[in-house]
Amino acid sequence: xxxxxxxxxxxxxxxxxSINVLKGLEAVRKRPAMYIGDVGSRGLxxxxxxxxxxxxxxxxxxYNDRVIVTINKDGSVTVEDQGRGIPVDIHPVEKKSALEVVxxxxxxxxxxxxxxxxxxxxxxxVGVSVVNALSEWCKVEVKRDGKIYFQExxxxxxxxxxxxxxxxxxxxxxxxxxxxxxxxxxxVTKFNFETVAERMRELAYLNKEVSMTLKDEIExxxxxxxxxxxxxxxxxxxDENRSPIHKPIYIEGERDNTPVEIAFEYSDSYSENxxxxxxxxxxxxxxxxLVGFRTALTRTFNNYAYKNGLIKESNKITLSxxxxxxxxxxxxxxxxMEPQFEGQTKTKLGNGEVKSIVETIVxxxxxxxxxxxxxxxxxxxxxxxxxxxxREAARKARELVRRKNALDxxxxxxxxxxxxxxxxEHCEIYxxxxxxxxxxxxxxxxxxxxxxxxxxxxxxxxEKAKINKILENQEIQAMISAIxxxxxxxxxxxxxxxxxxxxxxxxxxxxxxxxxxxxxxLYRHMKELIAEGKVYIAQPPLYKxxxxxxxxxxxDDEERDKILKRLKVDxxxxxxxxxxxxxxxxxxxxxxxxxxxxxxxxxxxxxxxxPEQLWSTTMNPETRTxxxxxxxxxxxxxxxxxxLMGDAxxxxxxxxxxxxxxxxxxx
Ligand code: 0RA
Numbered sequence: 264x265x266x267x268x269x270x271x272x273x274x275x276x277x278x279x280x281s282i283n284v285l286k287g288l289e290a291v292r293k294r295p296a297m298y299i300g301d302v303g304s305r306g307l308x309x310x311x312x313x314x315x316x317x318x319x320x321x322x323x324x325x326y327n328d329r330v331i332v333t334i335n336k337d338g339s340v341t342v343e344d345q346g347r348g349i350p351v352d353i354h355p356v357e358k359k360s361a362l363e364v365v366x367x368x369x370x371x372x373x374x375x376x377x378x379x380x381x382x383x384x385x386x387x388x389v390g391v392s393v394v395n396a397l398s399e400w401c402k403v404e405v406k407r408d409g410k411i412y413f414q415e416x417x418x419x420x421x422x423x424x425x426x427x428x429x430x431x432x433x434x435x436x437x438x439x440x441x442x443x444x445x446x447x448x449x450x451v452t453k454f455n456f457e458t459v460a461e462r463m464r465e466l467a468y469l470n471k472e473v474s475m476t477l478k479d480e481i482e483x484x485x486x487x488x489x490x491x492x493x494x495x496x497x498x499x500x501x502d503e504n505r506s507p508i509h510k511p512i513y514i515e516g517e518r519d520n521t522p523v524e525i526a527f528e529y530s531d532s533y534s535e536n537x538x539x540x541x542x543x544x545x546x547x548x549x550x551x552x553l554v555g556f557r558t559a560l561t562r563t564f565n566n567y568a569y570k571n572g573l574i575k576e577s578n579k580i581t582l583s584x585x586x587x588x589x590x591x592x593x594x595x596x597x598x599x600m601e602p603q604f605e606g607q608t609k610t611k612l613g614n615g616e617v618k619s620i621v622e623t624i625v626x627x628x629x630x631x632x633x634x635x636x637x638x639x640x641x642x643x644x645x646x647x648x649x650x651x652x653x654r655e656a657a658r659k660a661r662e663l664v665r666r667k668n669a670l671d672x673x674x675x676x677x678x679x680x681x682x683x684x685x686x687x688e689h690c691e692i693y694x695x696x697x698x699x700x701x702x703x704x705x706x707x708x709x710x711x712x713x714x715x716x717x718x719x720x721x722x723x724x725x726e727k728a729k730i731n732k733i734l735e736n737q738e739i740q741a742m743i744s745a746i747x748x749x750x751x752x753x754x755x756x757x758x759x760x761x762x763x764x765x766x767x768x769x770x771x772x773x774x775x776x777x778x779x780x781x782x783x784x785l786y787r788h789m790k791e792l793i794a795e796g797k798v799y800i801a802q803p804p805l806y807k808x809x810x811x812x813x814x815x816x817x818x819d820d821e822e823r824d825k826i827l828k829r830l831k832v833d834x835x836x837x838x839x840x841x842x843x844x845x846x847x848x849x850x851x852x853x854x855x856x857x858x859x860x861x862x863x864x865x866x867x868x869x870x871x872x873x874p875e876q877l878w879s880t881t882m883n884p885e886t887r888t889x890x891x892x893x894x895x896x897x898x899x900x901x902x903x904x905x906x907l908m909g910d911a912x913x914x915x916x917x918x919x920x921x922x923x924x925x926x927x928x929x930x
Pocket of ligand 1: 314317318321344346347348349350365391438440
């Protein structure tokens, strides 16, 4: 057996260590999701992120300023950096190169020096050995001490010991890792340029000294990201389509080995776009660093406003934390030695000491800045005072609507078909486009745990509307009261009556527009639900393929073709012409069914499916696929919503032209 042979050391004997290595690799291959989240597109892209994160760690340590990622023609990926190179010296006991240990032993990727900003928790920092274990093959080249070293692996197992394959004349060092994700493990093996680019762009903003290049040899695309201004450029980029009211404010400082870097600005928009990072990891659920920032922001501005007579004692106004959110775009990037990540998705920083570190640095530096930049300070405070007034108006609007009992879950909307059990963890609500699909869903569902809320056509675009208009909208009221977690300042995700909120819209242009409107609403007003991974998109089939009594469903063209191929092969001896291909709706297709032929019907809308079909294809938890909406790249999501739903027309047109295929927003 090949595996066992590989487990022997140079003398042909098994070693305890090599057997452990095999066990480790096997564990990763058996339960890949434990290490990389899933084996779909997301998990696949995590492989690249994992290696790139290691290259960025070298940059953080001050040894690397260049990362090149190449998607090769054969579907493999190469990640190259100019870091120190993975060490190659022989371990005195194991008699093995450190390179082999890093590549094959779980968690050995962890840096040997203790003084580094480690990543822990979440899906980051699982180590390059995990990437290796999940690759059909992998090759590593290390440049160190004027020599080039090489090792190759198959499913994580070395083909041979580390060899020196050459020398070179320069003091350059670096690591080059090429891996081909194993098709037996991943459901999807095609990398998406934009998905990889998003993370690389983000890393380039967060690490201004590093130049990040992405090449796609399949699609023939190439992009290099390098931002001299770092997170200041990031903030400008995020606000590209908004109108900032001042230049970005930049704060930098360090306390107790915790460097803090913040850039922020206010624009004339209403939404808040705050993105926080710890050791380059996006802390979507926030945490102590964010609390520290907000506390200092509110206190420092209020102090300044009182001291300079911008708020009169007699007015009795204190600007609250919420008033400082409106129109704020900020990037907070800190480094923590031993971060503790908490929360549903392990993206909430828990380290208590960090709050006061950030609070102190922001307090001091911001006060200084305001003293020196009076006009900017005044503009921001004016803006926040207007926000306070608007907030008061919103409170009144909410009060007004509340008096009509439209927002609370004591008075559920009439068209909601609720489920019978009331344990949120086991309940889900389908928000369904249109009454006809809503009707089918109501009949087809499992009423014990599935609730259905039909929504009429296009809801309001909340990106453009004022809060009182949003609250007056009937469809939005219905969603707020059905979900039962309140809205605005009072929103409390803990109160959600459902553990899953599933958006089910038609697979056409209108359907994707409605889905975008619904997502925009949830993103701007119930963001925690998305951050906690509670929002999903239903995946209704596009085609029904019928052959005699057999029925198959296909969710895209590729799957349809696969099924057709299989059916045609099964019907041995039958001539190709006998296969009838029709593009009709189910009902009419039923009428023209021919006993020998294959009938393909394309669903035009959910309403065309009868309750049983809807249940078995889209709603039955045992057989359905639902896409979890994630905020892995919250910055990208912001950008997309703002581009698609905001005021500026030209960027929207450009975006839709560029992403025609993706304009249905699979964030
Ligand atoms: C272990 C220890 C050191 C660096 C690395 C691993 C390392 C891993 C990767 C993965 C991709 N690029 C990488 N670059 C470096 C520390 C090196 C030292 O102490 O000399």
